[in-house]
Amino acid sequence: MISRRQFMHLSSRSAALWLTGCHKRAFNSSSAHVVIIGGGFGGATAAKMIKQLDSSIKVTLIEPKQHYITCPGSNWVLAGFKKIESLNVSYQQLLSRYDVGIIHQKVATINPEKHYVTLSDKQKIPYDRLIVSPGIDFRWELIEGHDNSTSHLIPHAWKAGIQTTLLKNQLQAMKNGGTVVICAPPNPFRCPPGPYERASMIAYYLKQHKPKSKIIILDAKSQFSKQQLFFKSWEKHYGFASNNSMIEWHSIPDNPIRKIDIKNRQLETDFGDIFKADVLNYIPTQKAANIAHTAGLCDESGWCPVNHQTSESTLHPDIHVIGDASIQNPIPKSAFAANAEAKVCAFAVVNLLNQFEAIEPLWVNTCYSLITQEQGISIAMVYKLNQQGKIIKVTGAGGVTPNIAEATLTIEANNAKRWLKTIVMDSFK
Amino acid sequence: MADVSGKMVAYTCYSCHGEQLTNLKSTQPLSTISLRNTLLAFKYDAKSASMMNRIAKGFTDNELMAVATYITGSH
Numbered sequence: 391m392i393s394r395r396q397f398m399h400l401s402s403r404s405a406a407l408w409l410t411g412c413h414k415r416a417f418n419s420s421s422a423h424v425v426i427i428g429g430g431f432g433g434a435t436a437a438k439m440i441k442q443l444d445s446s447i448k449v450t451l452i453e454p455k456q457h458y459i460t461c462p463g464s465n466w467v468l469a470g471f472k473k474i475e476s477l478n479v480s481y482q483q484l485l486s487r488y489d490v491g492i493i494h495q496k497v498a499t500i501n502p503e504k505h506y507v508t509l510s511d512k513q514k515i516p517y518d519r520l521i522v523s524p525g526i527d528f529r530w531e532l533i534e535g536h537d538n539s540t541s542h543l544i545p546h547a548w549k550a551g552i553q554t555t556l557l558k559n560q561l562q563a564m565k566n567g568g569t570v571v572i573c574a575p576p577n578p579f580r581c582p583p584g585p586y587e588r589a590s591m592i593a594y595y596l597k598q599h600k601p602k603s604k605i606i607i608l609d610a611k612s613q614f615s616k617q618q619l620f621f622k623s624w625e626k627h628y629g630f631a632s633n634n635s636m637i638e639w640h641s642i643p644d645n646p647i648r649k650i651d652i653k654n655r656q657l658e659t660d661f662g663d664i665f666k667a668d669v670l671n672y673i674p675t676q677k678a679a680n681i682a683h684t685a686g687l688c689d690e691s692g693w694c695p696v697n698h699q700t701s702e703s704t705l706h707p708d709i710h711v712i713g714d715a716s717i718q719n720p721i722p723k724s725a726f727a728a729n730a731e732a733k734v735c736a737f738a739v740v741n742l743l744n745q746f747e748a749i750e751p752l753w754v755n756t757c758y759s760l761i762t763q764e765q766g767i768s769i770a771m772v773y774k775l776n777q778q779g780k781i782i783k784v785t786g787a788g789g790v791t792p793n794i795a796e797a798t799l800t801i802e803a804n805n806a807k808r809w810l811k812t813i814v815m816d817s818f819k
Numbered sequence: 820m821a822d823v824s825g826k827m828v829a830y831t832c833y834s835c836h837g838e839q840l841t842n843l844k845s846t847q848p849l850s851t852i853s854l855r856n857t858l859l860a861f862k863y864d865a866k867s868a869s870m871m872n873r874i875a876k877g878f879t880d881n882e883l884m885a886v887a888t889y890i891t892g893s894h
């Protein structure tokens with residue numbers, strides 16, 4: 391069955407073909423409606439850019455929160471030099487500058503066959519193309535004794551906002567000489583250098599206020615992003631690898647954490663090792679956000695496979711998935727990447743709706759991390775699509791901070807702060 | 820791999836520089852050739868910096884010309 395709306399598209403398309411004999415712009419995109427789920431870095435960027443490329447397309451962004459809170463910068467809040475309120479981003483400009491329709495509700499279900507989404511208030515919103523950028527959710531089933539209902543006691547702080555404040559308050563209430571345990575998740579997860587920037591920022595705070603304290607990172611991985619740069623910077627600032635190191639890194643890939651005793655803030659691993667914490671920051675194993683699962687957009691990995699030329703789902707036509715929820719290897723899950731994937735997706739959606747030729751896609755990613763308030767490091771890469779439709783790193787491009795001179799790390803820290811302002815502007819304003 | 824269009828490349832620059840490229844240090848109006856030359860200088864390490872060399876190495880010379888043309892044409 392084709393709906394009336396699709397039928398009109400088909401008929402106007404063939405009419406245009408017949409009249410002009412032209413394959414391009416065969417039907418007017420002004421009849422098209424693009425619906426976007428999730429107003430994070432991916433969804434907001436896609437909404438803005440589609441309107442910039444073709445203002446005749448109707449764009450509706452669906453996001454439950456009245457304003458967004460960026461995860462980038464949220465580790466800096468723990469260090470004490472950034473206010474959580476300064477991470478708030480308004481959706482106003484998307485409406486006033488770009489005429490993006492905004493509905494503050496949660497999408498309950500997607501109907502890929504009939505092309506509509508149902509909101510939590512049961513309202514149905516039809517789409518011609520749907521863009522899904524809902525971020526992540528957690529795999530609580532992998533841990534015993536702890537889940538979302540106890541995350542106010544053991545905050546993950548892996549979605550910025552109340553969770554960030556909870557962790558910050560616990561750090562402030564901790565005694566001098568206390569132990570902070572950060573459990574870093576297995577791959578893939580949102581923001582690969584994030585747990586280590588977090589350790590740096592907590593160390594920065596403790597060094598000033600509670601210098602007898604310790605941070606223990608229990609890592610599900612055997613190596614991590616920018617590892618050498620983090621190690622060298624921790625040596626310099628936090629006595630890493632000395633007898634008196636503020637930060638310890640324990641890699642336990644074969645001995646995963648199985649159980650959390652909430653009351654005693656105690657962890658138990660597979661082999662029965664016990665770790666006791668004064669502040670416990672358990673960052674759970676991750677998966678694409680729940681809506682992607684209920685809509686059947688995920689494969690057995692728990693993430694959404696897409697065609698990289700268009701970011702269209704390989705499981706449901708006319709639905710595109712971008713940002714953390716999508717599989718874009720080797721591009722990491724970051725705000726920078728979500729913004730880049732949204733741009734590729736916006737070009738593809740506009741071109742598909744107008745029946746223009748597809749363009750050659752390109753992605754850039756950079757992840758800055760602060761070590762102290764004034765010292766920073768980064769990793770960057772440029773990505774292209776190869777003949778087989780796989781995303782590949784451009785040979786010779788990218789890499790980490792060119793040297794570890796203090797002056798270089800000062801420039802990197804300043805650029806990290808400037809970048810946060812720019813990416814928010816580029817995505818939401 | 821085919822070259823990427825100047826417009827697609829430019830949108831990736833905006834993630835760090837913003838659409839107005841206001842983040843660029845220079846206050847001079849940019850000419851296409853001088854912008855292309857700066858980008859080539861970053862790519863071939865004639866000019867070194869904290870970030871731009873790593874980025875510029877991701878593009879062919881033609882792509883750097885195309886993005887310079889697009890940016891100076893649209894701003």
Ligand SMILES: Cc1cc2nc3c(=O)[nH]c(=O)nc-3n(C[C@H](O)[C@H](O)[C@H](O)COP(=O)(O)OP(=O)(O)OC[C@H]3O[C@@H](n4cnc5c(N)ncnc54)[C@H](O)[C@@H]3O)c2cc1C
Pocket residue numbers: 427428429430431432433452453454455458460461462463464465495496497498523524525526547548549550580581584679681712713714715723724725726727728756757758
């Ligand atoms: C501590 C920390 C630090 C980080 N630092 C950096 C950094 O320095 N640089 C960097 O590039 N990245 C960083 N990141 C990663 C970055 O935050 C994410 O990669 C980015 O937010 C992904 O964007 P997204 O659009 O995929 O998802 P999100 O930004 O999470 O947006 C998803 C949105 O979808 C909404 N949503 C979910 N389900 C539904 C539904 N059913 N209906 C409607 N809306 C829904 C949510 O409310 C949310 O607003 C950091 C992350 C963390 C945790």
